[in-house]
Amino acid sequence: MTAPSQPLLEIAGLKVQFGQTKAVRGIDLSVMPGEAVAVLGESGSGKSVTGKAIMGLINRPGRVEGTVAFEGRNLVGRSERDLAAIRGPGIAMVFQDSLDALNPVYSVGNQIMEILTVRLGWDRGRAREEAIRLMEQVGIKEAETRLGDYPHQFSGGMRQRICIAMAIALKPRLLIADEPTTALDVTVQAGILRLINALRQESGMALLFVTHDLAVARQVATSLVVMYAGRVVERGKIDEIFARPSHPYTRALLASNPGAVAHWSQLQPIAGNPPDKATKVTGCAFAPRCPRAEPRCRAEAPELRDVMPGRQSRCHFAEEVAHV
Template sequence: MNAPVSLGAHPAKTLTVRNLTTTFATSQGTLSALNDISFEVRPGEVLGLVGESGSGKSVTLRSMLHLLPSNARTTGSVSWGEQELIGASPATLRAMRGREIAMIFQEPMTALNPVLTVHRQIDESLVAHGTLDKRQRRERAIELLDLVGIPAASSRLDDYPHQFSGGMRQRVMIAIALAAEPRLLFADEPTTALDVTIQDQILKLILGLRERLGMSVIFVTHDLGVVAQTCDRVAVMYAGNIVESGAVLDVFRQPHHPYTRGLLGSVPQGGDERKPLMSIEGTPPSLAAMPQGCAFHPRCSFRVERCSLDKPPLTTIGAERLVACFRHEAVAAAGGGLHE
C-alpha cells in the first residue's frame, strides 16, 4: 500500500472572534444580521452553534471567511493565530480558505459543480494549495475519497455529482474540504436532509477526522442531539446574538437562558413518564423589525418590564459560562435541562 500523500502539517492555532458584526444594505435600510459576536475555538475543539433558522449561524461562518454578497459589511476582529482575517487582502484570504480553514456547505447538490467530475473538483483545491504533481494529486484524491468512506474510490473518481446519493455527495464535499488538511473546519449543517443512518455515519466521520488530523471544528446545526454527540462547547444564537454559551454538559443540564430552555424542552426525553414537549410561542423577529431591549422578550415567559427596554449584556456566570438574560437565575431555578 502506498504511503499517504501529505501536504505538510500546519501548526496548532486558536480562532478568536471579537465583536463580529455584519450588516446588509437593503431597500429597507441597513439590517443587522450579527451583533457583537464573540467566541473562541481552541486547537482540536468542537464548538456547536445552535438556534432557529435566521438566528445568524451560517452568516457567522461566512462572515469570517468573507463569503457574503457585496451589500454586506463586516466589522470586528477574527484572528486565526496571528493572522487577522477582517480587512485581510483577497490574496491572503484565498490562500487561507481551503488550506488552513475549510468549509462544508449546507447543500452539496448546489455547492458541487454538476458539470465537473469529482476528481476535477478535488483537484482544484490540491492545485491551489499544494505542490503535488498530476500523478500525486490523483493518488491524493483517491486517498481522500477512501478516507471519507466512499467504496471503490478509484473507480468513482471520474463520476459526476448526480451519480452519487445524497450521503455520498456529502462525503465528497467533506473530501474536498479536507483536501489540503485544514486545521479548522466549518461544518454548516452537514447532516441536514440526510436519513438518520447516514447522519450518524457523517458525524462519526467528522469526529474521527478531528482525532486523526487534529482539526478544530465549528458545527452549525438545529439538532441538539447532534451537539450532545459531537461538541465540546455550545453557543446558542438568537436574532444575531449569542444568548448563552458554555460546556455542552453544563448548558444542557441547567440552561440559564429561556430560549435555551425552550430549545431543550422541545427535545423528546427517555423514561417511563410521558411529558408534553415544550414549545416556544411566536416566531423569531424580522431583521427589519427587531424589538427594543431583549430580542427574545416577546416570546419569553420570564420577561419583566426591563426586558422590553434594555438589552441584557452577555455576562459571565461561571467558569467559561456566559448568558445574556436579566432573569437567568430564575430560569436556572425553573429547571428544564435534559439531564434532570
C-alpha cells in the same frame, strides 16, 4: 504555530448587515486549537452567516464589522488574495447543500485533484493517488473506480462525503461545517457525524459546527454557543448547558426537543416568532416570547456575562433560570 493556550479563532463584536437587515448584531466567540464548538440556533439566528463571515464569503451589499482573528490575524477587510491563502490549509468549510457545492460538469476526482494541483503544485499522478486516498478515508467504496463519476451519480450522503474529502485535502486547522447533515436521513446523518468526529480526532483540527439540532450538537461538540436574533445568548460546556441552561431561550429549545420527552404531547413549542431583523430591538430580543419576562427585560438589553465558572448568559435573571 498557535500556542495551545491561545484561541485558534477569536471573534469580537462581529456584525453583518445586508441593507437594513441586521443578520449578526455583534457576537463574541472563540475556538481553541483542537476544540469542537457547536453554534446552535433556529432559522434566522445568524449562525450560518457567522460561518460565511469567518470565511470572507459575505459579498456586497453585505457589510462586515468587528474582528475575526485566525491565529492572531484579523481577517475582516483582507484582500481576496490573502483570504484565498488562508482558505484550505487554514480554514475549510463544508456547506449544507452538497449538490450546489460541487461542479456538475466535472468528475469528483477532477474536483479533488484540482485542489491539490493548483494549491500544492502537485502533478496529476500524485494528485490522483491522493484523491483516491481521500475518498477512501471518507468512506467511499471502490474509490479508484468512482474517481471518474460525476456528482449526480452519488447519493446525498456520498456527495457530502466528497465535500468533506475536498475540505480536508489541505489539512485545515479549523473546519467549519454549516448544517452538513440537514438534508440527509437519520441513518446517513449518523454516518456523517461519526466521520467528522473520527477525522477531527485523527488530525487534531478544530471544529465549528453550525446546526439547529440539539442532538447533533451534542454528538459532535464539547462546547456550545447558542444564538438568537443575531446574538450569542449563552455559551459554555455543552453537557453543563444541557443539564442546567441559564437562558430562557436555551431552556425553551431543550423543552421543545422531541428527543427529550417520552410522548409528543409533552413537547413545549416556543410561542411567537423571532424579531424582524430590519427592526431595532429594544431590551431583550427574546422578551416577547419569554414566559418569565419582566418590565426590565423589555426596557433594558442584558449583557452577555459570567453567571458561573465557564458559563456566560445574556439574561438579567440567568442565575434564577439555571436553578429552575
